[in-house]
Amino acid sequence: MTSPILSAKHISKYYGSGHTKVRAVNDVSLEIQPGELMLIMGPSGSGKTTLLSMLGGLLKPSEGNIEIEGINITQLKEAALPNIRALKIGFIFQAFNLLEALTVEENILFPAQLRKDKANSAKQRADELIQQLKLEHRRSALPQTLSGGEKQRVAIARALINEPGLILADEPTGNLDSQTGQEVMMILHDIARDHGYSVVMVTHDPRVEDIADRIMWLEDGALHDRKSETHQWTHDPVCGMRVDEWKAEIKTEYKEKTYIFCSQRCKQRFEKNPVQYVSHFKRDESSR
Amino acid sequence: MFQWAWKSLAKQPGSLTASASGIAFAFILVIFFDAVWQGESEQVVAYPENIKPDIWVMQSGVANMHMAMSFVWDWKADKIASMPGVKQVTPILYLSNVIVAGDTKMFAFIVGLLPDAQRAGPWSMSAGRQIKNPGEVVIPDVLSGLTGIGMGDQLRIADKNFTVVGLSSGTYSSANTVLFVPFKDLEDILSSSGTYSYLLVDADDGIDAQALAVQIRNEVDKVNALTHAEFIKNDFSLASQMGVEIILMMTTICSVLAALIVAFTAYSLVMRKRQEIAIIKALGVKNLLIFYALMLQAGLVTLYGFVIAIVFALFVIPYVPLLVPQLTLIVSMESLLQLGVIAFAVAISGALLPTHMVLRLDPATAFHI
Numbered sequence: 282m283t284s285p286i287l288s289a290k291h292i293s294k295y296y297g298s299g300h301t302k303v304r305a306v307n308d309v310s311l312e313i314q315p316g317e318l319m320l321i322m323g324p325s326g327s328g329k330t331t332l333l334s335m336l337g338g339l340l341k342p343s344e345g346n347i348e349i350e351g352i353n354i355t356q357l358k359e360a361a362l363p364n365i366r367a368l369k370i371g372f373i374f375q376a377f378n379l380l381e382a383l384t385v386e387e388n389i390l391f392p393a394q395l396r397k398d399k400a401n402s403a404k405q406r407a408d409e410l411i412q413q414l415k416l417e418h419r420r421s422a423l424p425q426t427l428s429g430g431e432k433q434r435v436a437i438a439r440a441l442i443n444e445p446g447l448i449l450a451d452e453p454t455g456n457l458d459s460q461t462g463q464e465v466m467m468i469l470h471d472i473a474r475d476h477g478y479s480v481v482m483v484t485h486d487p488r489v490e491d492i493a494d495r496i497m498w499l500e501d502g503a504l505h506d507r508k509s510e511t512h513q514w515t516h517d518p519v520c521g522m523r524v525d526e527w528k529a530e531i532k533t534e535y536k537e538k539t540y541i542f543c544s545q546r547c548k549q550r551f552e553k554n555p556v557q558y559v560s561h562f563k564r565d566e567s568s569r
Numbered sequence: 570m571f572q573w574a575w576k577s578l579a580k581q582p583g584s585l586t587a588s589a590s591g592i593a594f595a596f597i598l599v600i601f602f603d604a605v606w607q608g609e610s611e612q613v614v615a616y617p618e619n620i621k622p623d624i625w626v627m628q629s630g631v632a633n634m635h636m637a638m639s640f641v642w643d644w645k646a647d648k649i650a651s652m653p654g655v656k657q658v659t660p661i662l663y664l665s666n667v668i669v670a671g672d673t674k675m676f677a678f679i680v681g682l683l684p685d686a687q688r689a690g691p692w693s694m695s696a697g698r699q700i701k702n703p704g705e706v707v708i709p710d711v712l713s714g715l716t717g718i719g720m721g722d723q724l725r726i727a728d729k730n731f732t733v734v735g736l737s738s739g740t741y742s743s744a745n746t747v748l749f750v751p752f753k754d755l756e757d758i759l760s761s762s763g764t765y766s767y768l769l770v771d772a773d774d775g776i777d778a779q780a781l782a783v784q785i786r787n788e789v790d791k792v793n794a795l796t797h798a799e800f801i802k803n804d805f806s807l808a809s810q811m812g813v814e815i816i817l818m819m820t821t822i823c824s825v826l827a828a829l830i831v832a833f834t835a836y837s838l839v840m841r842k843r844q845e846i847a848i849i850k851a852l853g854v855k856n857l858l859i860f861y862a863l864m865l866q867a868g869l870v871t872l873y874g875f876v877i878a879i880v881f882a883l884f885v886i887p888y889v890p891l892l893v894p895q896l897t898l899i900v901s902m903e904s905l906l907q908l909g910v911i912a913f914a915v916a917i918s919g920a921l922l923p924t925h926m927v928l929r930l931d932p933a934t935a936f937h938i
Contacts, residue, residue: 330936339851339933360855366932367853378848378935382576392852394570439852451936 284351285312286446286479287336292345294331305331306342307502315446318473318480320489323499329483330451332499336481337370337449338362350446367395371440375452377432379424386411386420389438396443403442410438414468430461437468441478448472450482460531463543466492467520488543491523518558519547535559570854574862577842578869585870588834592874592915593881595827596908600882602819603904608897612742613808614801616678619692619739622659622769623778625800629791633803635745636665640764645789649768652784654776661689662755663766668748669725670716677746679726681755689769691749696720697735700751706731707749709741711894726750727758742897744808824911827874831919835867839923843930850932859927867920875912879905
């Protein structure tokens with residue numbers, strides 16, 4: 282068993298004191314292994330963002346310890362935390378949070394300026410990410426000219442430029458339409474599965490559940506087992522992602538049957554070779 | 570980080586130019602007041618500087634000309650003229666008084682010239698001629714333009730009327746306007762006889778002026794003799810002392826104004842960009858680096874304003890006296906360098922104001938944008 286990228290032990294966060302004391306996060310412990318994609322779900326105000334802020338070294342827990350790659354960040358001085366954030370953690374925000382005056386390429390390269398040991402290879406790494414995330418044609422564009430999906434892809438590339446072990450994503454699909462959101466989810470899924478990044482994602486989006494390795498439910502500041510919900514679920518025949526039939530918009534007919542997809546990409550793949558996917562789909566559906 | 574600082578600034582050129590123009594305005598005021606002061610200081614010594622004898626002789630205890638009064642007996646001039654090494658002695662009578670030119674009353678320095686004076690008169694004439702006869706006066710051409718008193722017109726000095734026969738150039742400033750009248754007329758005004766105010770002594774070729782001045786002081790009773798350089802230095806020093814406090818105050822006020830504009834610019838930049846600064850902090854940029862970036866922004870705005878001010882100083886201020894001839898403006902390289910130092914201090918102090926805001930900005934707010 283490899284050592285965890287992130288280990289949080291009995292962390293709590295209190296605000297106020299005495300009668301006005303509020304427990305935003307209460308005695309939470311978790312670990313995440315390399316290449317693991319963990320979802321943290323829960324109702325609004327449950328403490329998800331507070332927990333994510335603590336895991337990212339943006340907020341000091343009132344109690345408990347957090348270790349990132351073996352470094353206890355709760356013991357570090359305030360001045361040492363920026364280095365941890367720059368080198369060990371990649372952040373993806375709901376509102377994208379790109380720097381408006383910088384181009385796509387400059388935004389992606391921004392955190393690389395903080396890593397002097399890899400300054401020479403940063404440009405090459407940015408080129409790879411731009412290509413991987415299909416941003417070649419938008420390389421010199423300013424954020425204000427990008428679509429929501431493009432902005433989030435730039436934010437993902439920025440989070441990956443320094444090759445941190447841990448990616449923290451706060452509602453990464455929250456400001457995206459469902460189709461673009463699915464595409465972003467697949468990218469995050471791929472970077473965990475194919476590239477070994479550990480991804481902790483806070484989300485309300487139930488469609489992500491199937492691509493996650495673990496799902497945690499945070500309610501009233503405490504972590505519980507995943508709470509099940511009832512939906513009219515089916516599965517994308519290409520990627521296997523769970524899709525809500527009631528809301529799905531990307532569909533196609535094949536041999537008098539309707540197939541629903543998470544994204545246009547999956548639909549296009551299906552239409553190129555439906556036979557390949559239909560056989561898998563039938564087997565999978567029957568096993569459920 | 571510095572790329573972000575520069576591009577954030579350049580993304581709003583209107584705001585940048587407005588801030589830089591405000592700073593430039595404050596700097597231009599600093600340059601302008603300094604130029605006025607420099608010009609007036611130079612103009613105060615314009616008369617002795619242009620007359621330029623080797624030695625100035627005056628009453629003992631007097632060491633300059635501006636706003637001074639000196640009486641030297643005429644026989645002392647004869648004694649000095651007979652000393653070995655003295656080539657020529659030119660006596661002048663000198664009075665500072667109010668003149669009445671048309672409806673205008675103003676303070677002026679009046680120089681009384683002997684008919685045979687080889688030097689000591691106006692060094693540059695723009696119209697008319699030098700004085701020859703009693704009751705004639707040469708006035709500055711700028712004074713003529715300001716008062717409308719021209720050739721053939723009359724003006725009053727004390728209780729005596731004079732007719733303008735010539736206009737001199739380079740003899741006007743708001744601090745001292747120099748008029749030239751016949752010696753005898755000024756003697757009448759002063760009700761004096763047998764005395765001079767200053768003796769302009771020229772030494773023979775090869776004679777050391779310094780040594781000759783010492784010799785005059787030693788051999789002639791109750792006179793002071795100074796070389797031209799010493800005399801000018803005294804006059805300039807006195808003139809500088811008279812204006813330096815006001816100019817220093819003006820410079821300080823304008824510098825503080827510029828610093829406030831820079832500070833306001835830096836503050837508003839931080840206010841506008843506080844969300845991005847929170848993001849930058851969340852991404853791992855240290856406070857010190859952010860502060861340097863803000864310093865760079867403040868420095869760039871200040872530099873922009875400084876350049877505008879320098880362009881104005883070099884290409885506009887020299888032409889102001891064409892529109893306002895009573896002003897003598899001198900923009901010196903020294904004052905521009907001083908302004909550069911002020912600008913640097915302004916940029917640093919301006920960037921300090923929003924520092925506490927940056928320090929207090931919580932990077933966790935990046936999650937709530």
